[in-house]
Amino acid sequence: MRIDGKAWRTLWLDGGTLHLIDQTVLPHTFRVVQTTTVEQTAVAIETMIVRGAGAIGATAAAGVAQAAWTAPDKDFHQHVAVGAERIRRTRPTAQNLFVGIEFVLRAIESAPTPAAARDAAVAAAVAFADDDAACCAAIGQHGAPLIEDGMGVSTHCNAGWLAFVDWGSALSPIYAAHREGRRVHVWVDETRPRQQGAKLTAFELGHEGIDHSVIADGSIGWWMRQGRVQRTFVGADRIAANGDVANKVGTYMVALAAKANGVPFYVAAPTTTLDVHCPSGAQIPIEERGDDEVCFTWGWSDDGVYQRVRTTPLTSRARNVAFDVTPAELIAGIITERGIVPATPEGIASVARR
Numbered sequence: 001m002r003i004d005g006k007a008w009r010t011l012w013l014d015g016g017t018l019h020l021i022d023q024t025v026l027p028h029t030f031r032v033v034q035t036t037t038v039e040q041t042a043v044a045i046e047t048m049i050v051r052g053a054g055a056i057g058a059t060a061a062a063g064v065a066q067a068a069w070t071a072p073d074k075d076f077h078q079h080v081a082v083g084a085e086r087i088r089r090t091r092p093t094a095q096n097l098f099v100g101i102e103f104v105l106r107a108i109e110s111a112p113t114p115a116a117a118r119d120a121a122v123a124a125a126v127a128f129a130d131d132d133a134a135c136c137a138a139i140g141q142h143g144a145p146l147i148e149d150g151m152g153v154s155t156h157c158n159a160g161w162l163a164f165v166d167w168g169s170a171l172s173p174i175y176a177a178h179r180e181g182r183r184v185h186v187w188v189d190e191t192r193p194r195q196q197g198a199k200l201t202a203f204e205l206g207h208e209g210i211d212h213s214v215i216a217d218g219s220i221g222w223w224m225r226q227g228r229v230q231r232t233f234v235g236a237d238r239i240a241a242n243g244d245v246a247n248k249v250g251t252y253m254v255a256l257a258a259k260a261n262g263v264p265f266y267v268a269a270p271t272t273t274l275d276v277h278c279p280s281g282a283q284i285p286i287e288e289r290g291d292d293e294v295c296f297t298w299g300w301s302d303d304g305v306y307q308r309v310r311t312t313p314l315t316s317r318a319r320n321v322a323f324d325v326t327p328a329e330l331i332a333g334i335i336t337e338r339g340i341v342p343a344t345p346e347g348i349a350s351v352a353r354r
Contacts, residue, residue, distance in 0.1 A: 001160075001161040001166055001204065002208065003207050004207065009129075009161075009166050010052075010162055011050060011058055013122065013125050013126055013129065015122065016065070016066050017034050017035070018034065018035045018036075018041055018063075020032065020033050020044055020049055022049050023048060023200060024047065025306075027200070028300060029306075033049060036066065038066045038067040038070070038083040039086065041059060041087070042086050042090050044059065045060070045090040045091060045097075046090050051196070052158060052235070053094045053095070053169075053235060054135075054136065054165060054168075054270060054273075055163055056091065057096025057097050057272060058100060058128055058132050058165050060098075060101050061100035061103055061104045061124065061129065062129075063083065063087045064083060064084050064087060064100075064101050064104040064125070067084060067121075068108055068117055068122075069118050069121065073114045073115075076114040077108075080117075084101050084105060087101055092286075093246055093285055093287045093323050094237040094273075095272070095273050095274070096132075096273055100125075100128055100272075103124055104124045104128065106124075107121055132272070133164070133166035135336075135337035136161075136168055136172050136337075137166070137167045138338075139169055139173065139335050140172030141176055142335055142336070142337070142339055143172065143340070144173045144176035144177040146173060146231060146266065147184055147231060148182065148230075149182040150182075150184075151184055151185075151230045151231060152184075152187060152223075152228045152229045152230055153185070153231045153233060154224070154229045154233075154254070154263075155170050155171065155174075155186060155187070155188060155233050156197065156234050156247070157196045157201075157247065157248035157250070158196040158197060158204070159235025163200075169235040169268035169269050170233040170235045171201070171205075171233070173233060173268065174186060174205075174210065175210075178208065183211070185211045185228075186201075186210060186212040186213075187213055188205070188213065188214045189217050189254070190215070190216055190217050191248060192294075193320065197214065217250055220254055220257055224260075229263055230263065231266065232254060232255075232264070232265045233266050233268055234254065234265070235247060236267050236268075236273050237323055238275050239267070239273050239274050239275065239348065240279060240280050241276045241278060241280070241345055241348055242279060242280045242281075242344070242348070243342070243343030244282075244325055244343075245325065246284045246286065246323045246325050247326065248323060249324045251324055252324040252325065252326045255326045255327075255330040255331070258330070259330050266332050267326075268335040269336060270337055271351050271352060271353050274348055274351070276349070281326075282325075284323075286321055286322070286323050286324070287321070288320060289320045289322050290320065291318035293320050294312070294320050295310055295318050296311065297309060328344065329343075331343035336351050338351040339351065
Protein backbone atom coordinates (compact mmCIF):
# COMPACT_ATOMS: atom_id res chain seq x y z
CA MET A 1 0.00 0.00 0.00
CA ARG A 2 0.99 3.63 -0.36
CA ILE A 3 2.33 6.31 1.95
CA ASP A 4 3.06 9.57 0.14
CA GLY A 5 3.11 7.61 -3.09
CA LYS A 6 5.65 5.01 -1.91
CA ALA A 7 4.75 1.32 -1.62
CA TRP A 8 5.09 -0.25 1.83
CA ARG A 9 4.25 -3.41 3.68
CA THR A 10 3.35 -3.36 7.35
CA LEU A 11 6.27 -5.66 8.18
CA TRP A 12 9.05 -7.62 6.52
CA LEU A 13 11.69 -10.09 7.64
CA ASP A 14 15.34 -9.83 6.60
CA GLY A 15 17.20 -12.85 7.96
CA GLY A 16 16.74 -12.61 11.72
CA THR A 17 15.72 -8.94 11.69
CA LEU A 18 12.06 -8.04 11.65
CA HIS A 19 11.09 -4.57 10.40
CA LEU A 20 7.77 -3.16 11.67
CA ILE A 21 5.90 0.05 10.99
CA ASP A 22 5.36 1.45 14.51
CA GLN A 23 1.60 1.85 14.79
CA THR A 24 1.74 3.46 18.24
CA VAL A 25 2.95 6.79 16.85
CA LEU A 26 0.69 7.03 13.80
CA PRO A 27 -0.78 9.16 12.31
CA HIS A 28 1.51 11.95 13.51
CA THR A 29 4.87 10.20 13.08
CA PHE A 30 5.94 7.52 10.62
CA ARG A 31 8.82 5.29 11.68
CA VAL A 32 10.03 1.73 11.23
CA VAL A 33 11.42 -0.21 14.17
CA GLN A 34 13.51 -3.39 14.14
CA THR A 35 13.48 -6.41 16.42
CA THR A 36 16.18 -9.09 16.42
CA THR A 37 15.07 -11.39 19.26
CA VAL A 38 11.91 -13.27 20.06
CA GLU A 39 11.53 -11.27 23.28
CA GLN A 40 11.67 -7.95 21.42
CA THR A 41 9.09 -9.23 18.95
CA ALA A 42 6.81 -10.46 21.73
CA VAL A 43 6.95 -7.03 23.37
CA ALA A 44 6.14 -5.39 20.02
CA ILE A 45 2.94 -7.46 19.88
CA GLU A 46 2.02 -6.80 23.51
CA THR A 47 2.56 -3.04 23.27
CA MET A 48 0.72 -2.80 19.95
CA ILE A 49 3.65 -1.58 17.90
CA VAL A 50 2.06 -4.14 15.61
CA ARG A 51 -1.65 -4.99 15.85
CA GLY A 52 -4.36 -6.45 13.69
CA ALA A 53 -5.07 -10.13 13.13
CA GLY A 54 -2.99 -10.75 10.01
CA ALA A 55 -0.10 -8.53 11.05
CA ILE A 56 0.03 -10.24 14.44
CA GLY A 57 0.04 -13.64 12.73
CA ALA A 58 2.92 -12.70 10.43
CA THR A 59 4.81 -11.16 13.34
CA ALA A 60 4.29 -14.29 15.41
CA ALA A 61 5.67 -16.39 12.56
CA ALA A 62 8.69 -14.10 12.35
CA GLY A 63 9.18 -14.34 16.13
CA VAL A 64 9.42 -18.14 15.95
CA ALA A 65 11.88 -17.78 13.06
CA GLN A 66 13.95 -15.46 15.25
CA ALA A 67 13.88 -18.05 18.03
CA ALA A 68 15.36 -20.55 15.57
CA TRP A 69 17.80 -17.99 14.16
CA THR A 70 19.30 -17.30 17.60
CA ALA A 71 19.06 -20.80 19.10
CA PRO A 72 22.36 -22.68 19.62
CA ASP A 73 22.79 -26.10 18.05
CA LYS A 74 22.80 -27.63 21.53
CA ASP A 75 19.22 -27.87 22.81
CA PHE A 76 18.07 -26.21 19.60
CA HIS A 77 14.48 -27.45 19.69
CA GLN A 78 14.10 -26.62 23.37
CA HIS A 79 15.12 -23.01 22.71
CA VAL A 80 12.66 -22.81 19.81
CA ALA A 81 9.86 -24.24 21.97
CA VAL A 82 10.50 -21.65 24.69
CA GLY A 83 10.45 -18.87 22.12
CA ALA A 84 7.21 -20.13 20.56
CA GLU A 85 5.56 -20.29 23.98
CA ARG A 86 6.62 -16.70 24.68
CA ILE A 87 4.86 -15.57 21.51
CA ARG A 88 1.75 -17.61 22.35
CA ARG A 89 1.37 -15.70 25.62
CA THR A 90 1.32 -12.24 24.02
CA ARG A 91 -2.34 -11.91 23.03
CA PRO A 92 -5.04 -14.57 23.35
CA THR A 93 -7.81 -13.67 20.91
CA ALA A 94 -6.35 -13.42 17.38
CA GLN A 95 -6.39 -16.86 15.76
CA ASN A 96 -3.81 -15.84 13.13
CA LEU A 97 -1.14 -15.60 15.85
CA PHE A 98 -1.44 -19.29 16.66
CA VAL A 99 -1.66 -20.31 13.00
CA GLY A 100 1.54 -18.40 12.24
CA ILE A 101 3.40 -20.05 15.11
CA GLU A 102 2.41 -23.55 14.06
CA PHE A 103 3.22 -22.89 10.41
CA VAL A 104 6.85 -22.07 11.21
CA LEU A 105 7.17 -24.83 13.81
CA ARG A 106 6.18 -27.42 11.20
CA ALA A 107 8.89 -26.12 8.86
CA ILE A 108 11.47 -26.34 11.66
CA GLU A 109 10.46 -29.85 12.63
CA SER A 110 10.82 -31.09 9.05
CA ALA A 111 14.41 -29.84 8.73
CA PRO A 112 17.24 -32.38 9.28
CA THR A 113 19.72 -30.10 11.09
CA PRO A 114 19.64 -26.86 13.13
CA ALA A 115 21.33 -25.01 10.27
CA ALA A 116 18.69 -26.22 7.82
CA ALA A 117 15.96 -25.45 10.36
CA ARG A 118 17.06 -21.84 10.65
CA ASP A 119 16.80 -21.35 6.90
CA ALA A 120 13.50 -23.21 6.78
CA ALA A 121 12.07 -21.09 9.60
CA VAL A 122 12.88 -17.79 7.89
CA ALA A 123 11.56 -19.07 4.56
CA ALA A 124 8.34 -20.22 6.23
CA ALA A 125 7.84 -16.89 8.00
CA VAL A 126 8.32 -15.00 4.74
CA ALA A 127 5.92 -17.37 2.95
CA PHE A 128 3.32 -16.90 5.69
CA ALA A 129 3.52 -13.11 5.30
CA ASP A 130 3.30 -13.38 1.51
CA ASP A 131 0.23 -15.60 1.84
CA ASP A 132 -1.44 -13.04 4.11
CA ALA A 133 -0.89 -10.29 1.54
CA ALA A 134 -2.18 -12.47 -1.32
CA CYS A 135 -5.27 -13.50 0.65
CA CYS A 136 -6.12 -9.90 1.42
CA ALA A 137 -5.74 -8.90 -2.22
CA ALA A 138 -8.18 -11.69 -3.14
CA ILE A 139 -10.61 -10.55 -0.44
CA GLY A 140 -10.65 -7.16 -2.15
CA GLN A 141 -11.54 -8.71 -5.50
CA HIS A 142 -14.35 -10.80 -4.02
CA GLY A 143 -15.76 -7.95 -1.94
CA ALA A 144 -15.45 -5.04 -4.38
CA PRO A 145 -18.61 -5.94 -6.39
CA LEU A 146 -20.64 -5.33 -3.22
CA ILE A 147 -19.77 -1.61 -3.48
CA GLU A 148 -21.66 0.41 -6.08
CA ASP A 149 -20.67 3.85 -7.31
CA GLY A 150 -21.54 6.55 -4.79
CA MET A 151 -22.16 4.25 -1.85
CA GLY A 152 -21.51 5.06 1.78
CA VAL A 153 -19.64 2.34 3.63
CA SER A 154 -18.91 2.13 7.35
CA THR A 155 -16.16 0.27 9.17
CA HIS A 156 -15.00 -0.21 12.76
CA CYS A 157 -11.46 -0.27 14.16
CA ASN A 158 -8.70 -0.78 11.60
CA ALA A 159 -8.79 -3.76 9.30
CA GLY A 160 -6.76 -2.18 6.56
CA TRP A 161 -3.25 -2.86 5.36
CA LEU A 162 -1.74 -1.83 8.71
CA ALA A 163 -3.68 -4.69 10.33
CA PHE A 164 -2.31 -7.19 7.82
CA VAL A 165 0.83 -7.48 5.74
CA ASP A 166 -0.80 -5.63 2.85
CA TRP A 167 -4.25 -4.61 1.51
CA GLY A 168 -6.16 -5.50 4.69
CA SER A 169 -9.45 -7.33 5.06
CA ALA A 170 -12.39 -4.95 5.64
CA LEU A 171 -10.73 -2.12 3.71
CA SER A 172 -9.50 -4.27 0.83
CA PRO A 173 -12.87 -4.26 -1.04
CA ILE A 174 -12.99 -0.48 -0.58
CA TYR A 175 -9.48 -0.07 -2.00
CA ALA A 176 -10.32 -2.36 -4.93
CA ALA A 177 -13.58 -0.54 -5.73
CA HIS A 178 -11.80 2.83 -5.51
CA ARG A 179 -9.01 1.73 -7.83
CA GLU A 180 -11.65 0.47 -10.25
CA GLY A 181 -13.02 4.01 -10.41
CA ARG A 182 -16.09 3.84 -8.17
CA ARG A 183 -16.79 6.68 -5.75
CA VAL A 184 -17.17 5.66 -2.11
CA HIS A 185 -17.47 7.55 1.17
CA VAL A 186 -16.22 5.72 4.26
CA TRP A 187 -17.68 6.39 7.72
CA VAL A 188 -14.82 5.70 10.15
CA ASP A 189 -15.67 4.94 13.79
CA GLU A 190 -13.09 6.40 16.20
CA THR A 191 -12.83 3.00 17.94
CA ARG A 192 -12.12 3.83 21.54
CA PRO A 193 -10.16 3.41 23.67
CA ARG A 194 -7.09 3.22 21.37
CA GLN A 195 -8.78 5.02 18.45
CA GLN A 196 -7.52 2.73 15.71
CA GLY A 197 -10.20 4.06 13.37
CA ALA A 198 -9.40 7.72 13.93
CA LYS A 199 -5.64 7.17 13.88
CA LEU A 200 -5.01 4.30 11.49
CA THR A 201 -7.99 3.81 9.18
CA ALA A 202 -8.22 7.56 8.52
CA PHE A 203 -4.44 7.62 7.91
CA GLU A 204 -4.73 4.85 5.33
CA LEU A 205 -7.77 6.25 3.53
CA GLY A 206 -6.19 9.69 3.34
CA HIS A 207 -3.04 8.37 1.70
CA GLU A 208 -5.17 6.35 -0.73
CA GLY A 209 -7.22 9.45 -1.62
CA ILE A 210 -10.55 7.97 -0.48
CA ASP A 211 -13.27 10.31 0.80
CA HIS A 212 -14.03 9.64 4.47
CA SER A 213 -15.39 11.07 7.71
CA VAL A 214 -14.22 10.19 11.22
CA ILE A 215 -17.23 9.85 13.53
CA ALA A 216 -17.80 9.25 17.22
CA ASP A 217 -18.31 5.56 18.00
CA GLY A 218 -21.84 6.06 19.26
CA SER A 219 -23.07 7.91 16.18
CA ILE A 220 -22.99 5.20 13.50
CA GLY A 221 -26.64 4.25 14.07
CA TRP A 222 -27.67 7.83 13.35
CA TRP A 223 -25.82 7.93 10.03
CA MET A 224 -27.34 4.60 9.05
CA ARG A 225 -30.82 5.86 9.90
CA GLN A 226 -30.21 8.94 7.73
CA GLY A 227 -29.55 6.65 4.76
CA ARG A 228 -25.88 7.59 4.51
CA VAL A 229 -24.54 4.03 4.93
CA GLN A 230 -25.37 1.22 2.49
CA ARG A 231 -22.78 -1.38 3.53
CA THR A 232 -20.73 -2.17 6.62
CA PHE A 233 -17.41 -4.00 6.43
CA VAL A 234 -15.47 -5.12 9.51
CA GLY A 235 -12.56 -7.46 10.11
CA ALA A 236 -12.22 -10.36 12.54
CA ASP A 237 -9.73 -11.64 15.07
CA ARG A 238 -11.28 -15.10 15.32
CA ILE A 239 -14.24 -16.74 13.60
CA ALA A 240 -15.81 -19.73 15.33
CA ALA A 241 -17.04 -22.84 13.55
CA ASN A 242 -20.66 -21.69 13.73
CA GLY A 243 -19.92 -18.28 12.17
CA ASP A 244 -19.77 -16.16 15.33
CA VAL A 245 -17.09 -13.47 15.01
CA ALA A 246 -14.77 -11.91 17.58
CA ASN A 247 -13.60 -8.46 16.58
CA LYS A 248 -12.64 -5.16 18.21
CA VAL A 249 -15.01 -4.25 21.03
CA GLY A 250 -17.88 -2.17 19.70
CA THR A 251 -18.37 -4.33 16.60
CA TYR A 252 -21.41 -6.03 18.13
CA MET A 253 -23.16 -2.66 18.61
CA VAL A 254 -22.40 -1.69 15.01
CA ALA A 255 -23.91 -5.00 13.85
CA LEU A 256 -27.06 -4.35 15.90
CA ALA A 257 -27.39 -0.88 14.38
CA ALA A 258 -26.89 -2.31 10.90
CA LYS A 259 -29.57 -4.94 11.49
CA ALA A 260 -32.03 -2.34 12.78
CA ASN A 261 -31.49 -0.13 9.74
CA GLY A 262 -31.37 -2.81 7.03
CA VAL A 263 -27.68 -2.29 6.26
CA PRO A 264 -25.88 -5.49 5.15
CA PHE A 265 -23.10 -6.23 7.65
CA TYR A 266 -20.11 -8.10 6.18
CA VAL A 267 -17.08 -9.59 7.90
CA ALA A 268 -13.86 -9.82 5.86
CA ALA A 269 -11.07 -12.17 6.92
CA PRO A 270 -8.56 -14.61 5.45
CA THR A 271 -9.19 -18.26 6.25
CA THR A 272 -6.25 -18.20 8.70
CA THR A 273 -8.70 -16.40 11.02
CA LEU A 274 -11.13 -19.34 11.07
CA ASP A 275 -11.01 -21.57 14.14
CA VAL A 276 -12.90 -24.75 13.28
CA HIS A 277 -12.02 -26.21 16.68
CA CYS A 278 -13.93 -23.42 18.47
CA PRO A 279 -17.64 -24.35 18.41
CA SER A 280 -19.07 -20.86 18.96
CA GLY A 281 -18.26 -17.35 20.07
CA ALA A 282 -18.89 -18.34 23.68
CA GLN A 283 -15.61 -20.29 23.65
CA ILE A 284 -13.44 -17.54 22.14
CA PRO A 285 -10.99 -16.16 24.75
CA ILE A 286 -11.56 -12.43 25.12
CA GLU A 287 -8.55 -10.32 26.08
CA GLU A 288 -8.96 -7.74 28.84
CA ARG A 289 -6.32 -5.04 28.91
CA GLY A 290 -5.23 -2.53 31.55
CA ASP A 291 -7.55 0.30 32.54
CA ASP A 292 -5.02 3.00 31.59
CA GLU A 293 -6.17 2.72 27.97
CA VAL A 294 -9.64 3.86 29.07
CA CYS A 295 -8.58 6.38 31.72
CA PHE A 296 -5.99 8.17 29.57
CA THR A 297 -5.60 9.26 25.98
CA TRP A 298 -2.63 10.38 23.88
CA GLY A 299 -2.46 13.28 21.49
CA TRP A 300 -0.71 16.44 20.31
CA SER A 301 -1.11 19.62 22.33
CA ASP A 302 -1.48 22.99 20.63
CA ASP A 303 2.16 23.75 21.42
CA GLY A 304 3.39 20.63 19.63
CA VAL A 305 3.91 18.22 22.54
CA TYR A 306 2.78 14.59 22.18
CA GLN A 307 1.46 13.75 25.63
CA ARG A 308 -0.84 11.57 27.70
CA VAL A 309 -3.79 13.13 29.51
CA ARG A 310 -6.28 11.65 31.97
CA THR A 311 -9.95 11.83 30.94
CA THR A 312 -11.58 10.13 33.96
CA PRO A 313 -11.81 11.03 37.66
CA LEU A 314 -8.86 9.89 39.78
CA THR A 315 -11.15 7.67 41.85
CA SER A 316 -12.78 5.91 38.89
CA ARG A 317 -11.82 2.41 37.83
CA ALA A 318 -12.28 1.12 34.30
CA ARG A 319 -12.87 -2.20 32.54
CA ASN A 320 -11.22 -2.67 29.19
CA VAL A 321 -12.20 -5.69 27.13
CA ALA A 322 -10.44 -5.51 23.78
CA PHE A 323 -12.95 -7.58 21.79
CA ASP A 324 -16.58 -8.61 21.65
CA VAL A 325 -18.47 -11.32 19.77
CA THR A 326 -21.01 -10.69 17.01
CA PRO A 327 -23.51 -13.55 16.60
CA ALA A 328 -23.61 -15.23 13.20
CA GLU A 329 -27.25 -14.29 12.60
CA LEU A 330 -26.30 -10.60 12.32
CA ILE A 331 -23.75 -11.24 9.55
CA ALA A 332 -24.73 -10.98 5.86
CA GLY A 333 -21.65 -12.88 4.74
CA ILE A 334 -17.99 -13.58 5.39
CA ILE A 335 -15.62 -12.41 2.65
CA THR A 336 -12.58 -14.69 2.39
CA GLU A 337 -9.86 -15.20 -0.19
CA ARG A 338 -11.90 -18.18 -1.39
CA GLY A 339 -15.10 -16.22 -1.89
CA ILE A 340 -18.06 -14.95 0.11
CA VAL A 341 -19.73 -17.54 2.31
CA PRO A 342 -22.64 -17.43 4.78
CA ALA A 343 -21.86 -17.21 8.48
CA THR A 344 -23.01 -20.78 9.08
CA PRO A 345 -21.24 -24.01 10.01
CA GLU A 346 -21.58 -25.15 6.42
CA GLY A 347 -20.21 -21.87 5.06
CA ILE A 348 -17.21 -21.93 7.41
CA ALA A 349 -16.46 -25.58 6.65
CA SER A 350 -16.55 -24.93 2.90
CA VAL A 351 -13.58 -22.53 2.98
CA ALA A 352 -11.63 -23.67 6.08
CA ARG A 353 -8.03 -24.73 5.53
CA ARG A 354 -7.34 -28.41 6.07
